[in-house]
Amino acid sequence: MPTYRDEGVVLRTHKLGEADRIVTLLTKGHGKVRAVAKGVRRTSSKFGARLEPFMVADIQFYEGRSLDTIQQAETIASYGADIVDDYPRFTAASVMVETADKVTELEGSPQQYLLLVGALRSLSRQEHPTELTLDSYLLRALSLAGWAPTFDSCARCGEVGPHESFVVQLGGMVCVKCAPPGAPHIVPDVVLLLDALVRGEWDAAEAHTQQNWSKASALVSAYTQWHLERTLRSLEHVAK
Amino acid sequence: MYDGIVQELIDELGRLPGIGPKSAQRIAFHILQTESFDVSRLSSVLVEVREKVKFCEICGNVSEEVTCGICRDPRRDPTFICVVEEAKDVVAIERTREFRGLYHVLGGAISPIDGIGPDDLRIRQLMTRLADGTVMEVIIATDPNLEGEATATYLSRLLKTLEIKVSRLASGLPVGGDLEYADEVTLGRAFEGRRTVS
Ligand SMILES: [Zn+2]
Numbered sequence: 001m002p003t004y005r006d007e008g009v010v011l012r013t014h015k016l017g018e019a020d021r022i023v024t025l026l027t028k029g030h031g032k033v034r035a036v037a038k039g040v041r042r043t044s045s046k047f048g049a050r051l052e053p054f055m056v057a058d059i060q061f062y063e064g065r066s067l068d069t070i071q072q073a074e075t076i077a078s079y080g081a082d083i084v085d086d087y088p089r090f091t092a093a094s095v096m097v098e099t100a101d102k103v104t105e106l107e108g109s110p111q112q113y114l115l116l117v118g119a120l121r122s123l124s125r126q127e128h129p130t131e132l133t134l135d136s137y138l139l140r141a142l143s144l145a146g147w148a149p150t151f152d153s154c155a156r157c158g159e160v161g162p163h164e165s166f167v168v169q170l171g172g173m174v175c176v177k178c179a180p181p182g183a184p185h186i187v188p189d190v191v192l193l194l195d196a197l198v199r200g201e202w203d204a205a206e207a208h209t210q211q212n213w214s215k216a217s218a219l220v221s222a223y224t225q226w227h228l229e230r231t232l233r234s235l236e237h238v239a240k
Numbered sequence: 241m242y243d244g245i246v247q248e249l250i251d252e253l254g255r256l257p258g259i260g261p262k263s264a265q266r267i268a269f270h271i272l273q274t275e276s277f278d279v280s281r282l283s284s285v286l287v288e289v290r291e292k293v294k295f296c297e298i299c300g301n302v303s304e305e306v307t308c309g310i311c312r313d314p315r316r317d318p319t320f321i322c323v324v325e326e327a328k329d330v331v332a333i334e335r336t337r338e339f340r341g342l343y344h345v346l347g348g349a350i351s352p353i354d355g356i357g358p359d360d361l362r363i364r365q366l367m368t369r370l371a372d373g374t375v376m377e378v379i380i381a382t383d384p385n386l387e388g389e390a391t392a393t394y395l396s397r398l399l400k401t402l403e404i405k406v407s408r409l410a411s412g413l414p415v416g417g418d419l420e421y422a423d424e425v426t427l428g429r430a431f432e433g434r435r436t437v438s
């Protein structure tokens with residue numbers, strides 16, 4: 001019987017048939033896996049809440065032709081209850097898992113897995129403000145996928161900055177010569193904030209004003225949408 | 241792939257929720273090969289159900305009239321409203337005989353990843369119903385899974401602004417499942433032991 005075992009975080013679930021679910025997981029070593037959890041919606045299910053979104057579990061899979069089947073699941077960490085307790089946290093976590101789903105479309109990596117688990121853990125423990133945790137996750141997930149934004153030198157010609165315009169389509173800050181007409185100017189403080197978020201320098205990021213947080217959020221959203229080449233459905237539901 | 245009309249039937253069946261390609265194929269061949277299977281009966285029921293069954297204007301439950309049997313029943317206590325995700329949850333709760341108030345069917349649960357936010361559910365209609373001060377307690381009976389909990393969190397945050405008691409079904413319900421699968425005894429107990437959230 002071809003089976004394998006890995007740890008994974010549940011990104012989303014779909015109802016299947018009477019009482020089953022298809023569970024989409026980002027695993028540490030096998031990238032993204034879609035697997036069937038049989039009978040999981042029955043209240044007598046042995047899986048209980050172990051295969052709900054945001055759960056981290058140690059899972060044994062049985063390899064199938066089109067879909068794998070989950071044989072066993074043991075909880076490693078359960079962030080769902082603390083996340084769902086607060087509506088803005090829940091919407092932020094939803095954007096995180098949807099982004100993780102998209103950036104690992106072609107190939108997952110242990111780094112993407114660890115980044116997501118770390119972000120969900122931090123969110124559930126309220127270590128940092130919810131919006132900053134989300135923005136930092138988005139910037140880092142995109143960076144790991146090869147779309148790191150450029151802040152110091154011009155994203156197009158490489159001229160050393162500081163520069164004033166941020167152009168999503170060009171990949172970050174650009175110099176005066178490269179900036180298309182009407183490119184939005186950004187105050188230097190917001191650039192510093194974005195840079196702190198990419199690096200995970202929380203003290204620096206939290207010291208900024210709420211107004212700068214919002215400006216940074218808008219840029220991060222636009223940057224994320226552009227690079228994922230489609231709309232993140234959960235992003236428009238983010239609660240403030 | 242099958243030819244023409246057979247494939248069309250499989251495709252149509254496959255569009256139904258919970259039916260994968262394999263099940264669609266199995267049902268299609270059952271219809272084709274089982275002589276005793278009454279095709280005209282099925283097709284007329286399908287047409288009829290679309291024509292006759294509507295959703296109650298007040299609570300969103302399925303109904304053959306403008307308002308459903310529960311909303312029209314004068315013996316029901318209008319000071320209690322139980323909020324559920326789907327009409328099938330009304331059936332599950334009615335089976336317990338534990339609840340004598342009225343219902344409000346949301347039409348699903350909040351699930352941002354599927355693009356379903358509060359505005360896509362019948363939440364505004366709920367707020368309208370609560371406006372006249374008749375209702376004393378709102379019992380949130382969304383599914384005991386993540387989306388159900390998120391919907392309950394959203395609703396209790398929203399209802400906090402009103403002077404109405406808000407409660408949530410007791411956590412005796414196994415977590416992760418659908419409400420419709422809870423047995424009567426467990427579901428009944430969950431009603432008795434509901435906890436106040438605001
Ligand atoms: Zn340049």
Ligand SMILES: [Zn+2]
Nearest residue numbers: 296299308311
């Ligand atoms: Zn009704």
